[in-house]
Amino acid sequence: MRPPAEAIGTLALIVGAIAVAIFIGVEGALVYAVWRYRTSRVSTPARFDRNTRLELAWTAAPALTLAVVFVLMLGTLRDIGAATDAQLRIRATGHQWWWEFDYSGIVTANEMHIPIDTAIDIELASVDVNHSFWVPELGGKTDMIPGQINHLRLLTRRPGVYLGQCAEFCGVEHAWMRIRVVAETKEDFDRWLATQGSPATASGDGARVFQSNTCVNCHAIRGTSARGEAGPDLTHVGGRATIAAGVLPSDAASIRAWLVDPQRYKPGAFMPRVPLSDADLDALASYLGSLR
Amino acid sequence: MSAVPLWVARPAGASAAGWLRTVDHKEIGVLYIGMGVALFALGGIESLVMRAQLATPNARLVDPELYDQLFTVHGVTMMLLAVVPLLVGFANYLVPLMIGAPDVAYPRLNALSFWLSLVGAIVVYFSWIAGGAPDAGWFSYPPLAERAFAPGPGVDYYILGLAVNGAGTIIGAINLAVTILLMRAPGLRISRLPLFVWMTLVTSFLILGAYPALSGGLVMLFVDRQLGGHFFDPTAGGQPLLWQHVFWFFGHPEVYILVLPAMGMVSEVIPVFSGKPIFGYRFVAASSVAIGFLSFSVWAHHMFAVGLNEFETLLFSVTSMLIAIPTGVKIFNWTATMIGGRIRLLTPMLFAIGFIAMFVIGGLTGVSLAVVPLDLQTTDTYYVVGHLHYVLFGGTMLGVFAGAYYWFPKMTGRLLSERLGRWHFWTAFVGLNLTFLPMHWLGVQGMARRMWTYAADTGWGPWNFVETAGAFVLAVSMAIFALNVVRSLRGGAIAGDDPWDAFTLEWTTTSPPPPENFRTLPAVTSRRPLWDRKHPEMRDAS
The missing domain is CATH 2.60.40.420 (Cupredoxins -  blue copper proteins)
Structure with a gap:
């Protein structure tokens, strides 16, 4: 299975290339028309006003292009779909204005650690209003809606720090509801989780x-x-x-x-x-x- | 001729009381346009404050409470209170003139719909001095919009204001639809209607389908907030997503309500300034109807991230892609109208061409939002803010300016200045691209919508600064337009009946038209009755 962000990135490049080609074609035709048919070059305008074959052609061409895009999209959707192969489950809960991460009973906040090369199923919940969990470099966003559990599949191959942001307006401090995801090797992750599971030792x-x-x-x-x-x-x-x-x-x-x-x-x-x-x-x- | 032209020639002359009790469609049209301009200015000022706040990271020009009120009221204003009245105002003024009718079907109802619309807008704005403006977004999602999370009165003013405003808009739509269906001049078949009228007709039906959904949703939200209801309260078995379905069932057709009339305007301007009939009239008209129907089937593309099931996801992806087809047909037909023509690059045409050029960008990014995986990255980010402003500013507003320069002479008897018009166009063109283009990549980089500020380590500062600079260029552009209007009202060149060598019925009467609109009507035997009268030797085939 491909990392969702990578699959989406590939699709974005293809769809983007198609869009740029259409953009150049349409804007080019427009600029050409303005330049070629300006007042100083034309004395009497033509009178034609229809061409059914042409009309049908430019109705069908976009339809075919969109059909291609749709089929490509189906493949990407399979890659980003909910994890049936999840090796790790994390419950992420949105609060006004912070994140709670629950690793089967081990609870932490705002900074989520994940192991690389591991399919992860994030269960998304909210205790108050709608939020949306989004770390762009890891994949698309999924909303956290009170009263229901949504799922988001995560998988990354590269260790590193990934920054994200609540993407659904959730009240005055929506802006300061950032997510920090640390992706690390399996060993580092296990060590981190063991630390998180232990009680606090500092005193004084x-x-x-x-x-x-x-x-x-x-x-x-x-x-x-x-x-x-x-x-x-x-x-x-x-x-x-x-x-x-x-x-x-x-x-x-x-x-x-x-x-x-x-x-x-x-x-x-x-x-x-x-x-x-x-x-x-x-x-x-x-x-x-x-x-x- | 007096120094200040009368908006409409009326025997009694204009007076405050006259404006208050008028039932003349042209005067009500002017009132609507005045309301739209005033609210557009307010919504614009709100956006300038937001852009100033976002110009640099960690800015403290406004606090988050005020920022949330600003983006909520900006959205409500631009989506419902400013641009709808502007478009309805033009339709009110122009539709009877373009179909050769003396007035709309129900003149008194027409006055009622305007005053309801205005009162609704005043109720929304009254909240600023009555304990706080609404701050849950123009989309007002519960539970955030429920009393538990929005205890102030702002959301209640939103509910009441939009319900009253919506009632006005619905009544106005009935009036326009009946007028178009029943009051056309002899010979003006549906298949000969000017395209602006066609698109107004489709828009009227969109309003009739969409606005009642909003009204119903508002009632439910009101019951939740004021009567202890639980429609959207998940802690008592309610369903927050119900609101999102109801709201976007209204919200997406609303986008077409804002775009179709502007498309109608450029569909009038482009043929006249190309000296050619519109290319593919039937396809342009039919594509509007197709957009109208499809617009009611695409709403959940606003909700791909809420956890829809696979069937719903694919269904709404397909319908949202389909709507690009009739939209593309229009773009191709406008371009084909220009090809082979003799293009007079006067201000109305500049804005109409600008409309096409910018709307193409908004249309293409719109298709990307129908592609679900891409939408999951870009939804609720500045990418969408950029997209929607290319559609509604690059599209609708440039279209409205095309229409304004085109019909201002008919309404006032005076021409707007071409020189100021070109300044207006080019500053708007530069300003809107500076403001809205960088939003696309900021969104992809992670800048979510509705953030009152952002951290410096995001690296979003420089492009945000560019956007803010662009917003102030746009403000200058709007000021140039205001100057142009004021100067022309005081002493612009006299327009005459038909300053643009146009094709349609409104140019056969005087500028401004007499109270009864027409003293004589030319016989209508084709789509271009005025062309036929001017060129009897080359009349259009019927």
Whole structure:
């Protein structure tokens, strides 16, 4: 089976070439007509106004072209269709305005890791409004619609980082609902998944600040008593490249800046500003950054 | 002749009260056009603010709440409140003149439909000062448009405004259809109708089929929001996708409602400025009917990403491809009309040629959206924004400008300036390509629609800046047109009855026409009665 993005890319090249040929033909005829039949070159216009054979020809020619395009499309559709051969299932759930990824019970957020050369079935769900999961270099988009599960087949051969974006308008922070997909070798992926499955180990002052404030109402950190579900799971947040669905990098300084005023970076997001002392902020930021 | 020409020659003269109580189709046409121009300006200002916000990454000119309101109201305005009245206004003014009738079939109903349309638009805009404009998109998808996620009054104003506006549009469509079917001059058979009238007739039936679906959807959304209903609420057994089906059952024919009349306009302009009859009249007319029927069978191509089953996917892909065929027929026929002609490149013709050139681009990208795998990459991205603006600005608006330059002399008795007209055309041409062409590759690179900002690391900044620059070029272009209109109204060259050496009945009466439209009607024995009168030795065969 071909990677969906590759199959779509090939089809795009073929359809694009046909479209460019038609474009050149039609615009060329138009420019020719304007140039050839300008007032200074014609004294009396012709009077013909019909040619049934010609009309039928230019009704049939587009129909035939489209038939060819349709047949080519059928082949591509087979390549991008739902995975019946899936070796890995990931449940992706859209939230206003972040992503939850569930690997059969191991939950993470906003950064999805996938093994290369593996057919993956992404189950798409939403807990609130419509979203759409889209990583252009991996394939087409599929909507997340509350009340139903959609499926998207993913397969890539190249390791790397692939950026995506929620593609269905979902409210004020639709723009800052980015996806980061890390495609890696099977071994790296297995190691990553094992890490994600383990509980958090870091502790210290920051852990105390986290546990004794409203953070726990919305966020979970496995291995602690924090079990909130409204916001992203933070068990290994420091191991992700970004926070807040792609708004800021995940270093301690950025985490601190985010905690001081989330609305400055993602106006409209549900993350409130939690009043903390400078010392608590420092401790909390370094604690979250150390959750790898 | 007074310095400011009367829009229509009326014995009592124009007065505010006269405009309020008029039932004359020409005056109502002018009112519609005025409404369309005003709302087009508002929708344009909204788009300029959005383009300014998107000119650079991470900009903070507007906050996301305001941005969402801007793109929602821009969409509602351009799709429903501005361009429909513009087109209906031209139809109102021109259809009776082109078929040799003294007025529309139901003059009082005509006034009612205009005032309903206007009140609906005012209700939508009133939301800006009544607690916030609608912010769930012009497509207003639930659950986002449900009260749980859109608690403000904006969506309610959207519902009420569009329901009232839609009622006006539906009534207007009945009026135009009846007028065309029953009030034609003796000898003006259906097979001799001017093509603008033909396409207005098809458009009227499209409105009658599509707008009630929107009205029904709006009622359901209203029940959900205000009466505790659950039509679209998945937490109580409702189905969010039901709205999408209902909305696009309206929404796709709406695109043709906006395009067909403009196609009708260029179908009048191109033959006159080529000095030739239209090539393949029957095919041009029949292809409009084909587009009309097909337009009701393509709606789910807006929904390929929602998880349709294989049968639905293939069905809507085929129907969406099919609609390209009658559209292509029109393009070929317009070009064939020019071939062998004597082309006078005056402003109306420049815009008509521009319409064809730009509409071809929108048409080709449209076909790519029927190809499901490509659509899955491009839907809900800037690629679609680029596509639809090539259809509706490159297409419809250039067509409307062709019609405006062509019929302005009939409506006012004055010609528009050719020099300003050429400036208007070329700035519009450059501006629209700068604005809308880069959208195609930005969309393919990953820029989704309706984003209030974007990160710098996306690399989308430079092309967005180009688009914004293009949008301001377009604004200058529109200002040139406004200047041209104002200057011509004050002292443009006198047009006379038939300034373009045209073919159809409206050019046989005075400019502007008298209240009763015609003092005498030429006998109609072909599609070009005025040509026949001017060239009795080479009359068209019937």
